[in-house]
Amino acid sequence: MFKNRLFLKIISIFTLPILLIFVYSSFIVYQKNIMFKQVEIMKDNLVFVKNIKELIFAIDKEQNAVVKYFLTQKDKVDLQKEFKNSDELYNELLNTVKILNLESKVENLDYDLNRIKEIRQSLDSEKLNLYQISEAYKSTKKNILSSLFFSKHFKYANNYNLDLSKIVDFLSHDENSKYLKELLSSLLESIDKETNLFKNELLNDKNISILFLIIVFFTMGSLFFVLKTIVSKEQESYLKIKTYKDIYEILSKTNKFLTKTYDKESLYPNICEILAQNENFKFAFFYDVSDKKIYAKNGKLKQIISSQVNYYEDISHENLVSKTVKWQTNIIINNFYEKNLSVFYNEAKNLNINSMATFPIKKFDKVVGVMIIYSTQIGFFDKEVEVLFDKLVNDINHCLEKIKYEEQRLEQEDELRLSSYSFDIAEPMLITDTEGHIVRVNQAFCSIMGYTKDELIGRNPRIFKTPHQDYKFIEDMWNCLRINGFWTGELYNKKSNDEIIPLKGTITAIKDKNGKATHYLGQYFDIGKIKDKEKVLEYQATHDNLTGLPNRLLLTDRIEQAIRKVTRHKIIGGLIFIDLDNFKVINDTLGHDIGDALLITVAKKMKESIREEDTVSRVGGDEFVILLDNLGSTRDEARRNIKYLATKIKDALNSIDSIEGYKNISTPSIGITLFNDDSVSVKDLIKQADTAMYEAKKQGKNTIELFED
Template sequence: MMKRIKKFFRQLSVDLHFLVPVTVIVFFLCLIIIIAKDKMVGDVESSLNRYMGYLKDTVFLSTYDSLKKGNMKVFEDILTQIGTYEQVKEFSLINKNGKVVYSSNKEFLKTIDSKATKINKPLTETGSNKITYYFPVVTVDYCTRCHRQWESGEINSVYRISLSNSSFVNLVNISSFSNKAIFIGGFIAVLLIYILYSYIKQLKFSEIISESEKKYRSLFENIMDVQFCIDENGNLVLISPSGVDLLNYRDKSEILHENFASKLLYDEQTYRDLAEKVYSEKEVYGYEMTLKKKNGAPLIAEANMRLVEKDGEKVIEGIFRDITERKNNEKQLQLLASVFENTIESIMIVSSDGKIQKVNQAFLDSTGYSEEEIVDFSPLEIQPFNENRRYLLKVAAEVRKNDRWKGEIWCRKKSGEIFPQWMSVSVLKDDNGSVMNYILLLHDITSLKKSEEELRHQATHDMLTGLPNRQLFEDRLKRAVAHHERYGGKFALLFIDLDNFKNINDTLGHKIGDLLLIKAGETLLECCRESETVARLGGDEFTIILNDIEDENGIVTVTERILKAVASAKKVGGHEVYTSASIGIAVYPADGRNSVSLIKNADMAMYKAKELGANDYYFYNSDLKVRLERKISLTTKLAKALEEDDIKVYFQPLIDLKSGKITGAEALARWQTDTSRFIRPDEFIEAAEESGLIGTLGDFVLNKSCENLRKWHEAGFESLKISVNLSVKQMNDQNIVTKTRNALKKYSLKPSGLVYEITENVAMKDFGATLALFKELSGLGVKISMDDFGTGYSSLAYLKQFPLNSIKID
């Protein structure tokens, strides 16, 4: 019973929001009804009062009039008649002593009314059931006739009339009762309204409960979050269908009423920890646990649980959801965050409205900014990019058009230092295609730019001397031609070759040779202005472009300064080295209007300077070109002559002056053209040496000489020897000894029958190499003879070191 009462009051407290306004409304309605009723009662009371007043006045007037006339009989009759009035209880005449002398009610005769003695004006008294009126009678002159003891103007008696007020009392009682009835009716109305409200509410609540049950069942069966319940024994007693599917079971019967720990967890301790937490805290939210699927695979779940009591048993109710994907995503996000913060690439994330939202540590480290100084600002405000606004707006337009941009951009550090970066911009959009963020990936390419610069420098500069190489020289030469062709004026091209460099390089070693080339490059730079180009083409060849010259005097001044500077003795690698230079000069536009012509003509002039002797210069002229063209033509014809066996070998006899006998012969190559004209030997041999045909020519002469020597021996002249000349190029041929050995073997000749003749000048060009070759040939058995002795160095000290068998003196 008490539970029902409590339940009723709980329900009542819930319904107060309805009862209070209804009660207030009914109360005011009742109040309005009472006010209206009271007004009606008041109107009735007023009517009664008027009636009572009329009745009083009528009684007084009628009796007073009869008494005034002294007609006591009439007065008594009137009293009798008044006594019959329904509303008149009594009408009495009281003398001034308070004694009732006449009354319509005999019960009041001779009674004393002490109030009457004290009345000097009309008085009204209201009792519980009547209203009594006192009206004093004043003596007038007329009355003194009969009552001489009365004095005029004094009160001689008092009328008393009592009227019944039962109508008023009944009216008041009825009014009071009706007020109570109205309020009781109001209460009953409130009660009926509440009962009706509760009934309607119950009907509606039943519908809601029914609909809710349907929704709950649908939700229970279809919601992805899994509802579950575990009893006191740790058995799973409830699980929603989504949980059955999530754990890969076919039917809930496979897991219901099974031990939760052994069926769905990997160990008992996990469940003990879970249960302990729920039993101690009653409600647990966001509890993470790893469940075991039917196939043993893990499922990471997040559960909200509470401890409830059902049928006297404490159970754990809760829901859990699969957060495996979320946890994996969190790991991915953590990984991405770690990559974001730890990558060496600078990353900037810009919002769709152009504000910097996030930068990583690499960006802060590379620029020197703090995060507070750059986040929430526009790149145009803090200017981390050292590019003009137009260029940045162009990049932004390209990004909006293509959703990406890649390119090189110069950035500015907080300190103001600028540095190059390779920037990649991509756009991140939402599902609706609206731009969410711009992702800027920046890579510092300072070292790359430096490497590129070094590569460009290496590609265009000589590795040894650091001077412009052939590629850069030719480019600058073309620019000089284009400039002077457009604006007029002259410039000169100097082609420089170091004299005696090969001997120094071979004798002292390549290291000393390299140091000498470096020294020569520095010397040439010192002799020129910064605006002039000094280049190394390769080997010991250098070029200089002298810009804006007025006449040959300026060229000569610079050239002589160069010759003097190069020719001075130099301390290189602990050795004092002497060298000189041969310089060929070509002038634009007189000696060529393009770079190819200028290079070719300066080169020819350089070779002419060498022919004139060391440490000299030569200006190109047209005769050099004619000679060169003739030499080229001669070289072409020589190659053809060698192919067609037009070169002949003639033998000049060697005679012993004492005996007059022939002791041998010297092989001489002669070239007779189809016009029967002989080409001078020095002319075609020089062409052969310069063109590289000297090797073929030398092999031809050696084999022809050995062939004829074999014939002479077979003819009985076994003591004869054959002499063959060796040129510089042949001596530099590393296979000369092998070729010699093969020729002797081919014709079955003794090495002593072959004599190699070398001129003094050729032998002394590279003393060390010559000495080594001579020793190797002597070891083979071949004889060595020096030709033209006395025309060159003529040094007996050197001669003593050579293994010579004879000397030819000019």
Template sequence: MLKNTLFLKIIIIFTLPALGILYFSSVLVLEKVELTKEIDDTYDNLTYLKSVEKLISNFEEERDLSVKYFLLRNEFPQLEKQQNETTKSYNNLINIVKNLNLESKFNQFKIDIKKIDDFRNKIDNFSISIDEVFEGYNVINRVLLNSLSLMKPIKFAIEFNTDLSNVVDFLNFKEASYIEKSIIKIYLEEKKLDDKLYDIFLRNYSIQEINKDSFYNVHSLSSLQNFNIKFNEDYLNKIFILRNNIKNKIEKNSDFKFEDWEYISNENIDYLSNIYNNLIYSIEKTAMKYEDDIIVERNKSLIFLFVCFSTLISLLFVLRNIIFNEQKSFYKVQKHKEIYELLNQANKFLLKTFDKKRLYSNICELLLENENLQFCFIYDLSDKEIIANEGKLKDKIITQMDKYHDKTKDNIISKTIKWETNIIINNFKEKNISVFYENADELNINSMATFPIKKFNQIVGTLVIYSNELNFFDQEVEILFDKLVNDVTHCLEKIEYEEIRVKQEDELRLSSYAFESSEPMIITNNAGEIIKVNQAFCTTMGYTREEILGKNPRIFKSGHQNSKFGDELWNSLRIQGFWSGEVYNRKANDEIIPLRSTITAIKDKDGKITHFLGQYIDIGEQKDKEKVLEYQATHDNLTGLPNRLLLLDRIEHAITKVVRHKIVGGLIFIDLDNFKEVNDTLGHDIGDALLIMVAKKIAEVIRDEDTIARIGGDEFIVLIDNIGNNKIDAKTNITNLAEKIKNVLNGITHIEGHINVSTPSIGITLFSDSSVSVKDIIKQADTAMYVAKKQGKNAIEFFD
């Protein structure tokens, strides 16, 4: 199922992050659950703190009353009542310790209530000293204060832990203040302190200052004000004096009474209790806020976990669909890739193909390399032809050709041509639209498509493709085949452009031959400078090309015609675009020559004159126009040999002669092999020189009464009106003559310094009566000549 790495990547990309998020959310939920437990620890700490503080406060009050009782030594019912309250607070603390499962840890701080009762009895009986009273209560409260270390710090409640620590510092400060209160009472009553109490006082003072500084350092002034913490200046002033007196061991000032200190110290204790209550209120608010934050975070994490879980479930369904569709998508991509590769292969030979049928054949052959394509063919509309790979499927299509030609019969190809659009049939068996419909199962055809082939926006054919896959021709495949058809269109247009180019080259070559003919010609630019001249003009005028090129035709001016003649000539060129008439030019040897001239203005697409073409006929050597016309009509301009017209007349006379004298006449047809190569490689001037030399060489080996004629570009005919009295002798004689002609022409090894690659192919025919026409005689010799060419050229063949 997992056949490609892309699908594996999809699973990894989508599943692993989702699982990671689910894991993270689960850890987050567990963490929040753990934090929820810390809420209970927070409230347990507060419960324990308040119960310990309550017991400490009771012991502090009991200590103060015990000191008072010890000093006054009279009945003091408040002490007994306070002792009961202390015992009650103690029992309450023990119950709380049990509820909080702190018994094992609390044992090291546990105070034996029996020892406390014994200690109280000693106080009641005055069996201990007052400093022992202090030591006893101080030890108890110190143990209780140290037990506050049992409070577990809350891991993430940093603010709560800080507040809790501050409360502990404050309780230490409050305990020290209580001790100071009681010692000062003793000082006021006894007017001095013994050494032990003095040491206790000093030590307590240090503890008091340390815890006060710790408390004040943590809280800012604004924070203290929020706790209603105010400085009692009267108390501070008096305590300052009393501390100095005690430190300096000065006896009590009689102006400061015991009752005054009782009042002001109680007021200070109330003030400290108020601070404690505010601190507890603040820490409870912090705990509640922490609880609310934890609950909100827990709920958020639960919601996040639910969302992650839902997302993962949804993702599993998505992945299930991906798994279900992945192979289908993979096949689709693979199919497109294979077709695209076919297009790449097609483009390689499209660039090199210049034949339409070969192009169509290659396309069909290439398409069938795809295993999903069962058959294809191209219907050529212009040639009414089916192009396809050979086989029974092609044969069956060809039997239906009449339907494709008949415009009245509707079929899928005619619809494609008429609508000029693709036709896609992705379920071949839905309707009968093909000659293969009834054999679709046997032929394994399940879908088909037709694509119109255009050339210059005109339909010229149809590409028909059959596939063995259902729904093979999806939108992407159709686009790819459209691209293929578009490439075929460009190739067809390229082929036609090439045909046009070749035709134009032929026309240009013919034009070049015409320009290099025996008729004198020159071409000038629009400024009148000669830029091209043919050899005939040079010969006529007695100049070389180098002497003429770049010059103005005024160099030929003879003065025979006045300036009015020149004005009329140029006006005619500007207005009509051409001029024709007779001119008298001066040759290089100063001889005046009359010429019939035609000058044509050559214009560009905007109608602007770019060049002038001058064509001339030398009429000075002819005595009259009729003789000139007769000569031109019967002779070749280049070689001066009789042309076809004169030759035909002489053959007629030869036939009459052989019939009258009962002799045999003969015709030798000579064609120059490789003459085109001479012209193309060496130029027409060399070609013309070769023709003139051939004419001269043939004339050297024939009799004066025989006729040699040039009837085409490189075709010559030798007419012998008496080659023998019978055909045997005639054949022998004419063969000898043909051999001489062949040898003499092969003897032309160089033409104006260039190697001659031309050889003669010779055809011979004999005639002895009038049963064969003139044209047939020439045709017989021509046929024999072509047989010679087929034999490998440079050969002689008889017409049989």
């Protein structure tokens, strides 16, 4: 309140005289208190002087007793009493010195009393004389009288401020001892009288001063109350103006920051930091709708808000953030205690939160966030303050839009940069105009095709054409480009050394803003290795891994081809199904390695026993099928030929005497069947041969049986 200049001026004009009177009155009361302390000092000095007086008289009596004993050597008992009396009074004086904190000033007293003690101890000595006794007691009394100088000084008791040096000098001579008692008694009486008189005067003055001080104090209090009432309304106006000024300073700081920032992650936290600099704001935070994230100054309040973030995204929830997003308007609460709408409602008093406001943050007219501010002042967010913060929010909106434009610009630059980078170092690429002339080509394309860039620029890709790309292939490719805007497929190009290279190609139309093609981008990938790998995979999929013979899959395909062949040419084909007897015994007793060696040898013997056009396949563990697609034109001829081949195979397999040094106990059981049309399926043909093979096993194994309908 005292920062208000008008109020200070009024206070200065009306209260300065009274304030001076108040200060003067306080000074008077202070002086009276000091005087009261002087009275206490005078009382202490009265005790001190009294102790000195009694000690001097005791020492004087002791001196007379010592002289009398020295001369008569009598009355030593009385002398001891005088010694004791002097010592007691001396100890009393020391105690007073201690109470008055005068030890450092009178520390030589102990030494002087020791001189008297030396006289006491030497009374019976022959060396002692009256002069020595007189000097010792005279010196001690003089020093004790000198201690009067060490009493505390009096500022106001003028009657006591005497020239003590002359009194001490006068009384220190033995010839003046008769006046000592009278003078010290007079001095004590004077101090006592002065003290009582001074105390009574001070008490009256002090009471008057305190009464005057109380009157001045209540006068000042009344004046302050009246002045405060007079300037209260003006003070409220001043505070409002100051509030608006502070907000303008915030707007100025945020505007400077907003003009330089291009990052949303730093935008919200920095604005929270700026808002926190204002003494009227308790807390401020931003809620980002898209990221579902809280931005605020780190601390306990941020942790509380962050724990509620899941409720803000659901606009059906009854909280100020979700309502602000749903209604897209400001929400002002100038009395925080009227309704429970905030997570801080229950702790508002402890946190000193009295009002709050929410403002929707928009980007391209769409709400993307909410700014929430909590104030320590009730009724802080009036219309003027709301208008000022609307301006701040508007600046934030423009900044977010500016950031979005900048992000789009950077993305476009990145795309261009990455496109240029990828064109230069990625897979083979070239660009042609709409006429098909090469306008740009990267080094990767030149490397796989064996050309330089200069050799290709301006040329037509027809220079890579091979017989694989006929007229229809080219026509289909261009039709796809015109309709879909891109084409992808496999093609075979001719390199500069006439070598043919298989490529996976993708051609994309590059269009202008009107959708018209201006260039074509060709991207290629060498699939030569892939083609080789496909052949390997195809072989592995159709052949037995152990013997290298065709497996059941390839056999099935070739039987289907053979059925079509015999049906078309009206010839007869056949199948020979071979199962190795005792193979399981060999595997179980000699091991799988010996079993595998037997299978490899059997495969080799069978291949040596048949014609080149025939197919030997392994369809199971120890089961083999041989396909014969031309056994003759009549059934009798075919039956003779297939039995001949089956016998030849049986003999070849029986010729295997040993495997890896072990005796071979395996023999073949063979079943055969014939076919001359497609009336029987591949599956059934194999089943017929298999059935015949089982008949051979029933006949005692190592025999041949023909399947008959």
